[in-house]
Amino acid sequence: MCWNNCFSSIGALSLMVFMNGSILAQEQTPAPDTLARILNRLDALERQNQALLEEVKSLREEVKATRAGAEVSSEAKTESSESSPQNPQSDAQQTQDRLDVAEQQIKDQAQTKVEASQRFPITLNGMLLFNAFLNSGPPPVMYGEPDPFASSGGATVRQSVLGLEFRGPQLPWGGQVHGSLSMDFFAQSPYYDDVFRIRTGVVSLDWKRRSIIVGQDRSLISPFQPTSFARVGIPPLDGAGNLWLWRPQIRYEERIPITTKTQATLQVGVVETDERYSLGYLQSTDLLTASRPAIQAHGAVRHQWSDDSWLAIGLGFHSSETQLYGQSIKSRVVSTDLSFKPIRQFELTGTLFRGENFANIGGGPPGLTFYEGTLIPIHGAGGWTQLAFPVTSRVTFDLYAGRQVNEGRDLVYPAILKTLTYAGNILYRISPNVVIGLEASQQRLTYLDLTNALTNRYDASVAYLF
Numbered sequence: 001m002c003w004n005n006c007f008s009s010i011g012a013l014s015l016m017v018f019m020n021g022s023i024l025a026q027e028q029t030p031a032p033d034t035l036a037r038i039l040n041r042l043d044a045l046e047r048q049n050q051a052l053l054e055e056v057k058s059l060r061e062e063v064k065a066t067r068a069g070a071e072v073s074s075e076a077k078t079e080s081s082e083s084s085p086q087n088p089q090s091d092a093q094q095t096q097d098r099l100d101v102a103e104q105q106i107k108d109q110a111q112t113k114v115e116a117s118q119r120f121p122i123t124l125n126g127m128l129l130f131n132a133f134l135n136s137g138p139p140p141v142m143y144g145e146p147d148p149f150a151s152s153g154g155a156t157v158r159q160s161v162l163g164l165e166f167r168g169p170q171l172p173w174g175g176q177v178h179g180s181l182s183m184d185f186f187a188q189s190p191y192y193d194d195v196f197r198i199r200t201g202v203v204s205l206d207w208k209r210r211s212i213i214v215g216q217d218r219s220l221i222s223p224f225q226p227t228s229f230a231r232v233g234i235p236p237l238d239g240a241g242n243l244w245l246w247r248p249q250i251r252y253e254e255r256i257p258i259t260t261k262t263q264a265t266l267q268v269g270v271v272e273t274d275e276r277y278s279l280g281y282l283q284s285t286d287l288l289t290a291s292r293p294a295i296q297a298h299g300a301v302r303h304q305w306s307d308d309s310w311l312a313i314g315l316g317f318h319s320s321e322t323q324l325y326g327q328s329i330k331s332r333v334v335s336t337d338l339s340f341k342p343i344r345q346f347e348l349t350g351t352l353f354r355g356e357n358f359a360n361i362g363g364g365p366p367g368l369t370f371y372e373g374t375l376i377p378i379h380g381a382g383g384w385t386q387l388a389f390p391v392t393s394r395v396t397f398d399l400y401a402g403r404q405v406n407e408g409r410d411l412v413y414p415a416i417l418k419t420l421t422y423a424g425n426i427l428y429r430i431s432p433n434v435v436i437g438l439e440a441s442q443q444r445l446t447y448l449d450l451t452n453a454l455t456n457r458y459d460a461s462v463a464y465l466f
Helices: 002-028 032-083 091-112
Strands: 113-115 121-136 153-156 161-171 175-187 195-206 210-217 247-257 262-272 293-306 309-324 327-343 346-356 368-371 374-377 379-389 395-406 416-431 434-447 452-465
Touching: 161 195, 327 374
Parallel strands: none
Antiparallel strands: 113 121, 121 153, 121 161, 121 452, 161 175, 175 195, 195 210, 210 247, 247 262, 262 293, 293 309, 309 327, 327 346, 346 379, 368 374, 379 395, 395 416, 416 434, 434 452
């Protein structure tokens, strides 16, 4: 009975193991459709891998072809540059020059920017100017100042200029304040060789279309002046067509846009004249009022084709009265000015004027004649012109000339009947802020008795701009 029970238990156990193994075998064996899906997926991955390999191979061939073309182009450019003459003013050189200038300006700005006590930025600018000169003939006539160039030759740094520029707070209605001050060492006194002198200084209240300017500046009717590093203490062509005097003034300016490239500008102002020059060689008198108010007006139209080409034409008017010996003598001037730059390599600038008694604003003195107890205003005309040729970014040639002609009937000996000055210079910028200049000029004076005085002058200058 025991054996039967044991065999029965073993049989039952064997049957259970066989049945479980069959079930596990069925669960682990994939169905036919599952195997098909797996095989299809493997085939798709194989095709994708093959496509990627072919794409990588194609890209490698394209890269090789591109490199080969670049090498051929580089060799062709090298051969072309070697076979053709070098152009010193190539686009690359001009670009490098502009980059040098920009970098220098950035450095200068970082070094010179200071802050005023009112927390507004101030910029220091100007130039250290060394000038060596040689005169041939009589000493040149300088306008209204002791002449540091009266000797036959020498050198000076007295024409060096110091300047300040500042920008102030915002004004109502979108305006802003800005100003400038320019000084040099050109004045003289009996006790010192060099005296600090204010040249110009203005404060300007600016809005989009109008400005109010107060300070000391050039006359409204004479907005331009020739370019020279030889004559800076007193601008070139003084007494020969350039109404250069810097005088205290207050003026109003209105800017009127006509088109996108054309703008009209209208200015009117009250200017203080310097009547000391009205007498010229005549003996000074306490009866002469040293300064008088004048009314000046100027209108101009400017058309801008591009940053390097424009045309500007202006008209000006001056009116004042000179008081001497209880008499009032008129001072009247009309002027026209021009700035024309059709291309980058050429510019024409100049001013013409006509009037009476205009020494008080920069005309060649005297402005009055005192004859037999009668004061006579001297009538005359003058003007100047300059041709500038900036042939490269570093080299500029300038030619300028000026002339003033007085009416002989208004003069008494030894008055000057005519003045004529002409000059030429070359300015070479050896670095962004260092300029070397060479200039030659000639001054001709014709006196009332038709005798002449001729002076030649030669200058060499080195200017460090900052």
